[in-house]
Amino acid sequence: xxxxxxxxxxxxxxVGKGVATASIAKILKEYxxxxxxxxxxxxxxxxxxTLRPTEHGEVxxxxxxxxxxxxxxxxxxxxxxxxxxxNSITTGQIYKTLIEKERKGDxxxxxxxxxxxxxxxxxxxxxxxxxxxxxxxxxxGGTVGDYENIPFLFAAKSLENDIGKENVSYxxxxxxxxxxxxxxxxxxxxxxAIKLLRENGIQPDFILCRGKKALDNVRKKKLEKxxxxxxxxxxxxxxxxxxxxxxxQLEKENLGEKLLKTLNLKKKKEPNWQPWINAISKxxxxxxEINIALVGKYLDIGEFQLKDSYLSVNEAINNSASFNNIKVxxxxxxxxxxxKGLVDFKGCNGIIIPGGFGNSGVEGxxxxxxxxxxxxxxxxxxxxxxxxxVVEFSRNVCKLNAHSxxxxxxxxxxxxxxxxxxxxxxxxxxxxxxxSYKAILKDNTKIKEIYNSNEVYxxxxxxxxxxxxYHSILEKNGLILSGLSPNGKLVEFIELENHPFFIATQAHxxxxxxxxxxxxxxxxxxxxxxxxxxxxxxxxxxx
Ligand code: GLN
Numbered sequence: 141x142x143x144x145x146x147x148x149x150x151x152x153x154x155v156g157k158g159v160a161t162a163s164i165a166k167i168l169k170e171y172x173x174x175x176x177x178x179x180x181x182x183x184x185x186x187x188x189x190t191l192r193p194t195e196h197g198e199v200x201x202x203x204x205x206x207x208x209x210x211x212x213x214x215x216x217x218x219x220x221x222x223x224x225x226x227n228s229i230t231t232g233q234i235y236k237t238l239i240e241k242e243r244k245g246d247x248x249x250x251x252x253x254x255x256x257x258x259x260x261x262x263x264x265x266x267x268x269x270x271x272x273x274x275x276x277x278x279x280x281g282g283t284v285g286d287y288e289n290i291p292f293l294f295a296a297k298s299l300e301n302d303i304g305k306e307n308v309s310y311x312x313x314x315x316x317x318x319x320x321x322x323x324x325x326x327x328x329x330x331x332x333a334i335k336l337l338r339e340n341g342i343q344p345d346f347i348l349c350r351g352k353k354a355l356d357n358v359r360k361k362k363l364e365k366x367x368x369x370x371x372x373x374x375x376x377x378x379x380x381x382x383x384x385x386x387x388x389q390l391e392k393e394n395l396g397e398k399l400l401k402t403l404n405l406k407k408k409k410e411p412n413w414q415p416w417i418n419a420i421s422k423x424x425x426x427x428x429e430i431n432i433a434l435v436g437k438y439l440d441i442g443e444f445q446l447k448d449s450y451l452s453v454n455e456a457i458n459n460s461a462s463f464n465n466i467k468v469x470x471x472x473x474x475x476x477x478x479x480k481g482l483v484d485f486k487g488c489n490g491i492i493i494p495g496g497f498g499n500s501g502v503e504g505x506x507x508x509x510x511x512x513x514x515x516x517x518x519x520x521x522x523x524x525x526x527x528x529x530v531v532e533f534s535r536n537v538c539k540l541n542a543h544s545x546x547x548x549x550x551x552x553x554x555x556x557x558x559x560x561x562x563x564x565x566x567x568x569x570x571x572x573x574x575x576s577y578k579a580i581l582k583d584n585t586k587i588k589e590i591y592n593s594n595e596v597y598x599x600x601x602x603x604x605x606x607x608x609x610y611h612s613i614l615e616k617n618g619l620i621l622s623g624l625s626p627n628g629k630l631v632e633f634i635e636l637e638n639h640p641f642f643i644a645t646q647a648h649x650x651x652x653x654x655x656x657x658x659x660x661x662x663x664x665x666x667x668x669x670x671x672x673x674x675x676x677x678x679x680x681x682x683x
Contacts, residue, residue, distance in 0.1 A: 142270040143307050143403045146296045148344070149283040150314035150333025155350040156386075157313045158211035160377065161279040162218035163387040164311070166416075167396040169219055170387075172408030173274040177215040178227050178266060179208065181281045182288035186232040187225075190569055197448030201599045201651055202227075205575025210451050211279060217455065217654040218387070227269065231288060234261050259295035266299065275403070284312070284336045293340040309402045312337060312344040313377075316351035316359075325351060327363050334367045345402050346395070347374045354378040373398065384420050384655050388413065419655045423462030430489040430669045432457065433471045435478065435508045437501040447472060453494045453522065456653035460662040466670060475501030478508055485511050489676070490518040490641075490669035493525030495601070495648060499547045506532045513642060518668040520661070521644025523602055526634060527556045529644045530606050530614065538617045546604050555614075557607040559630075565603075572603050577625065579632035579647070585622035587633045587643060590664045596623070598632075598647030605646065606631035641668035 147161045161177060169175050185191060188199045189207030200213040206225025216223055238261055242252050270276045280292050300308040314330040330347065337344055347369060349355045355363075355376035364371040375393045380386065390396070391413070400406065434457075436450055447454060454470065461468040477483050479501065485491070491512045493505050505525075509532040512519035521529045527544050534542035534555045544556030565571045576597045581588040588594070606614075608629055611621060623633030623645070636642035645661065653659035 141303065141307055142273055143275045143309070143405065144266065144270065144296075144299060144303075145275060145277045145309045145311060145399065145403075146342075147277060147279045147311045147313060148289075148293070148337065148342075149280070150312050150337070151283060151317075151329040152315050153281075153283055155313065155315045156377075156383075157279060158214045159383045159386055160311075160313050160348055160350075160390075161211070161277055162214045163390055164395065164399070165215060165277050166218040166387045167391055167411070168275055168277075168399070170409075170411035170413065171396060171400070173405070174272070175219065176227065176269050176273045176276050177212075177219065177223065178229060178269055178276060178278045179211045179215070179281065180262075180278060180292050181209050181228065181230045182286065182292060183230055184232045184235070186230060186236060187228065187570060189572075193449040198451045199601070200452065201574060201601045201648060203576045203599065205570075207570060207572075207574065207601065209281070210448065211281075213452055213455075213651065214383075220654055220656060226265070229262065229265050231291070234258060234265075234291075237261060254291070255294070256298075258291045259298050262292060262295035263299050263302070266295070274405070284333055284340070290340070293337075293342060297341045306402075306404050309346070309399060310337075310342050310344045311346045311348060313348045313350060316349050316355060318352055325353065325355070325359055327359050327366070330363060331366045334369070344369065345373060346399070348377050348395075349374065350377050352379055382420060382423060384416070384423075387416070388420075415656060419462055422465050423458065423467075425465075426461070426467035427465050428670065428673070429467040429469060430666070430673050431469045431471060431487055432490045432492060432669060433473050433485060433488045433508070434492045434494065435473045435475050435505050436494055437475050437496060450494050452648070452650040452653070453492065456650035456659050456662045457492075457666070459653045459655050459658035460666040462655065463658045463663055464666050464670065466666070468666065468669075473508070475504030475508070478504030485515075485517065488517065489673045490520070490665060492520045492665075493522065493528060493644075494650075495523040495525070497524070497546075502528065502547055506535075510536060513636065513639065516640050516672075518641035518665060518672055519639075519643070520641075520665045521634075522650065523600075523646060523648055526631070526644035526646050527604060527606070529634065529642075530555050530610075530619070530631075533614065533617070533619050534610070537619075538613055540613075544604055553610070555607055555610045556604050558603055559605050562603045573600050575599060577632075577647070579623040580626055581623045581633070582620070585620060585633075586635050586641075586664075587622045587661075590643075590660050592660070598645065598649050599651040600647050602646065606634075640672065641665060 149157045165175050165177050187207045188209050197210045200208045200210045203222045208228040316325050318325045360371045360374050505528050509529050534540045540553040542553040542555045543551040545554045620635045621631050622635045633645050649659045649661045
């Protein structure tokens with residue numbers, strides 16, 4: 141019988157429930173078990189594709205073209221295995237399916253109701269994933285007490301009733317605040333979260349106590365007494381310097397073994413943490429430091445900057461930094477500030493233009509690309525970054541009045557134009573060119589050397605492309621179209637010859653990077669940035 145572990149949040153969101161879930165999945169995988177992870181997002185959107193990145197963070201794209209919450213990315217990075225769009229469940233999907241089934245006549249003669257139909261549909265989806273795995277972890281987004289979580293908690297309890305408690309375990313990831321005016325860790329919010337969970341019929345098997353500091357014995361005992369949970373199952377998870385340390389932290393607390401005990405399971409093999417530890421220690425003891433400018437726009441919300449909009453790019457940079465044994469300082473640049481002339485790229489060893497949509501800050505991004513091209517600064521363009529690099533090259537090298545029709549539909553030279561298959565699309569949800577597509581890499585190009593292959597699959601999320609009408613003009617002026625779709629129509633990679641590193645891709649290689657297997661393209665970019673820094677140092681010495 142397959143087993144299920146529900147991970148539920150308490151007190152506040154944003155305390156690392158996703159990382160905790162990914163870490164537990166990693167531990168169980170190290171024990172030789174076949175693991176899958178589901179993310180439940182209780183919003184009415186059918187997927188994350190239509191959400192605002194400044195509110196929800198970046199949209200994660202799966203191999204099969206799902207547009208999903210970034211937690212799925214964390215699971216993939218820790219598990220080192222691609223997950224499918226069916227690993228994401230939202231309220232919108234559940235209701236859409238139920239209403240479609242009702243209209244088809246699947247429930248003829250029945251009243252379709254919140255109970256039992258909604259939880260039944262939720263369980264159906266969870267058990268579908270369970271069919272091919274030993275254990276499925278299910279992270280329920282938000283926190284217990286949110287109105288929108290209720291059907292999912294009901295479904296969890298109902299699944300337990302269907303298959304027995306020995307096949308289901310519950311983990312509450314809670315937050316332990318230390319109010320600054322008393323400087324003492326408080327357990328009360330967690331006690332209340334446990335109480336709320338019980339109101340849904342769920343007694344947590346484990347409490348993971350997240351906080352700035354470790355949970356001391358006094359507070360552990362207090363939680364034990366007030367919540368009737370043995371202290372052995374109350375796990376302290378204080379802040380650490382890297383998220384990749386968390387599986388090791390949980391292993392030290394024996395969480396994996398304790399979990400298997402509650403589920404009547406045994407390890408299938410002894411874990412080998414050495415490769416993981418080696419990769420972390422490289423990042424902890426960097427030999428050098430470089431500066432990279434990441435030029436974005438989804439950075440401000442109120443008084444705060446939300447770097448989560450570029451989470452995978454950030455992770456891919458860090459994965460490649462540890463791989464190269466260096467530290468990367470990311471300078472988050474708002475492209476609107478470049479337009480206002482407030483930015484100076486001095487001391488910057490590389491520039492990244494990540495994915496993006498719409499016209500805000502576009503000219504600032506184009507200025508950054510021009511600077512990188514003219515000053516031999518390593519440049520990496522990702523999706524929108526490729527499109528704007530083509531616009532920059534068309535304007536300043538080919539001398540064309542050029543733009544993307546996404547920004548200026550009436551422009552004279554539409555070097556970036558809507559994909560043919562996108563022209564008549566009316567519905568915005570899940571209709572971009574999404575998921576994994578093959579690119580054929582040209583001989584004697586940097587990109588072919590980097591991937592060390594004639595072809596490569598990367599994930600995509602776009603509606604626009606380099607207009608095939610301009611391929612030959614761009615090439616005549618020196619832009620190398622170094623990777624194309626198998627039919628030769630779509631530009632997948634571009635590069636410049638007489639530049640230390642000027643490469644852009646229509647894809648998002650950041651979605652296939654992990655600590656143990658960093659992206660070859662990011663690795664090469666980071667190496668080029670390091671080289672740029674060394675050259676600069678030499679120059680300064682000579683002066
Ligand atoms: N806005 C561009 C397009 O839709 C680029 C998308 C992206 O960067 N992911 O084609």
